[in-house]
Amino acid sequence: MEEQLLVVLVVVAAAGMMGQWIAWRLGLPAIFVLLCLGLAIGPLSRLVVPEQDFGAMLDPMxxxxxxxxxxxxGLGLNFSELRRSGQGIRRLVGLGIPLSAGLTYIAAYYIGGFTWEVSILLASMLLITGPTVIQPLLRQAKVGMRAAAFLKWEGVLNDAIGAVLTVLVLEFILSTVATRDLTAPLIDTLVDLARGTAIAAFLGLGAGFLAAMLMRADRVPEFLKAPFVVTVVVCIYAGAHLIQHESGLIAVALFGITLANRDLPEIEDLRRFNDSLTVLLVSGLFVIIAATLEPEAFSEIGWREVLFLAALVLVVRPVATTVATMRSDMDWRERLFVGLIAPRGIVVAALATLVGSRLSQADLEGADRVLPVVFGAIILTVSLQGFLIGPLARALGLASTTRPSLVIVGSNPWTAALAQTLRRLGTPVLITDHSAEALQAAEADDISVHHGHILAPTEDAPEELKDLEYLLAATDDDAFNALICTRFASSIGQQRVFQLPYADHLDFGPEWRGRVAFGAGFTRESLLQRLKAGWRFRVCAPDDVWPQGDTDRAIAILRLLPNGDLTIASEETTATEPANAQVVIFEAPDSASIEDCKGDRRSSSPSS
Structure with a gap:
């Protein structure tokens, strides 16, 4: 038995990570790939049978x-976003939830042909749009921060509210069926709702303020902070859940929101830890839940169920959000975008297994249709909207360009010339500097700039600064360059942060700096001197050659692929040069022109 459970855990973990990697590599919605892998290792191959393998541990787990x-x-929700998008978020939650629930009930009852009991349960479940699906899609599509804030806040709050509402409605229906009475179960449900919400708010807010106070007072050592926070999450979830089922989700959501807005110095470390943990949990959970499905269950989906799902996506959501946000501070593009994007995620899937099981035990009509319809909604919304979100956001002007962007820290004539060259190639570039005077030359050349500190961006900072993909630190302070690279390496990757070569007397370890660009000797002063002496940037086509290896005549700066991916030249970069990459070089004025070089078609590499 122990060996079997060990094998199951290994298979689930491997399938989860494989699904995430495949989704990243192919640019697919991760949840869609995870569902497919879960079906493959579950009902199709029987490698994993969660009910048998985990037994009574499955539901608590x-x-x-x-x-x-x-x-x-909740930890990713900041009140600064609420200040910018508050009216729209309040409308989406305050009016959008009842409108979505009401319209979903009508569609389920009249179009899907479900009983009123099942219809009201579907209405409470399918209003949930979870952050586990929303946030990866927003990152993938590079949706702007204001439009993303609507979906992020709605997703987290809907998760908690919808889960509690679903459990209470389930208990109400089961009590009604058992007693043949409506009044008493309804009163009990309202009392439970008030009690559960009050307890969850007390635990979530109280634990948030207490944990923040302890960490701020240095009562929790640094190495225990992340485990301490996760332990508190587990404790308050369990405490609230034992008093009122699923109210634990409200408690942990409030706990996360409270911590996120207490200005804790360690909040970024907590976010990174929990983000990694969440990727692991989401991967495993979707694989496990998909493995519980039986292919025969989908045979219950007929034409009425298909019409119901179509109405849910194409009518219910757009109408509910349009009406809810009418005369709000959201413009028509944001309202249309939010109305068409509402993927269902892990919380809906978990609730569906609970609801389907309880309804089947009560022998309620239509219980066998709940699970396939809910999973049909998950698969439909994740796959359709996962592929739609990027083109839709770009068409509405709510997303940045699809090409990766480069942020250059430090404004000077050399970085301005590099930015001009890359801009002509279609690569988005932003130069940031704390000196307004230093930025004047770049602004005069119509280059995107940011006046401020990159380590403390303000609420109105450009989107590129808050969601950068490549970074080149080029200030006159080598230690500051290293600090900037260390700060952003954990979020965008060590292979995407670069700094100019530093002085010989400094000895930064590779873990405390970025990759050294261009090779030793090409310091900021050296590059500026070369620029003053007449050196210029030039773009070499894939089949052009240049005086590679002769650093007195030219040096490679970066390589640029047709899709916009770039690699800054560095002795620490060992990637093979693709045949279709352009090379940006910095060359002396007497170097051969492109036309002079085209007689020699040898391959060239930007790695120095």
Whole structure:
């Protein structure tokens, strides 16, 4: 038995990570790939049978994992976003939830042909749009921060509210069926709702303020802070859940929101830890839940169920959000975007297994249709909207360009000339500097600039600064360059942060700096001297050659692929040069022109 469970855990973990990697590599929605892998290792191959393999541990394990996932979503919500998008968010939650629930009930009852009991349960479940699906899609599509804030806040709050509402409605329906009475179960449900919400708010807010106070007072050592926070999440989830089912999700969401807005110095470390943990949990949970499905269950989906799902995506959501946000501070593009994007995620999947099981035990009509319809909604919304979100956001002007952007820290004539060259190639470039005077030359050349400190961006900072993909630190302070690279390496990757070569007397370890660009000797002063002496940037086509290796005549700066991916030249970069990459070089004025070089078609590499 132990060996079997060990094999199951290994298979689930491997399938989860494989699914995430495949989704990243192919640019697919991760949840869609994970569902396919879950079906493959579950009902199709029987490698994993969750009900048998995990037994009584399955439901508590899923519940705790979902609690940690919802907490991570709350940890990413900052009140500064609420100040910018507050009216729209309040409308989406305050009016959007009842409107979505009401319209979903009508569609389920009249189009899907479900009983009123099942219809009201579907209405409470399918209003949930979880952050576990929303946030990866927003990152993938590079949606602007204001439009993303609407979906992020709605997703986290809907997760908690919808989960509690679903459990209370389930208990109400089961009590009604058992007693044949409406009044008493309704009163009990309202009392439970008030009690559960009050307890969850007390635990979530209280734990948030207490944990923040302890960490600020240095009562929790640094190495215990992340484990301490996760332990608190588990404890308050369990405490609230034992008093009122699923109210633990409200508690952990409030706990996360409270911590996120207490200005803790360690908040970024907590976010990174919980983000990694959430990726692992989401991967495993979707694989496990998909493995519980039986292909025969989908045979229950007929034409009425298909029409219901179509109405849910194409009518219910757009109408509910349009009406809810009418005369709000959201413009028509944001309203259209939010109305068409509402993927369902892990919380809906977990609730569906609970609801389907309880309804089947009560022998309620239509219980066998709940699970396939809910999973049909998950698969439909994730796959359709996962592929739609990027083109839709770009068409509405709510997303940045699809090409990766480069942020250059430090404004001087050399960085301005490099930015001009890359801009002509279609690569988005932003130069940031704390000196307004230093930025004047770049501004005069119509280059995107940011006046401020990159380590403390303001609310109105450019989108590129808050979601940068490549970084080149080129200030006159070598230690500051290293600090900037260290700060952003954990979020965008060590292979995407570069700094200019530093002085010989400094000895930064590779873990405390970025990759050294261009090779030793090409310091900021050296590059500026070369520029003053007449050196210029030039773009070499894939089949052009240049005086590679002769650093007295030219040096490679970066390589640029047709899709916009770039690699800054460095002795620490060992990537093979693709045949279709352009090379940006910095060359002396007496170097051969492109036309002079075209007689020799030898390959060239930007790595120095």
């Amino acid at each position: 899923i519940g705790l994992a979902v609690g940690i996932i919802v907490f991570e979503g």
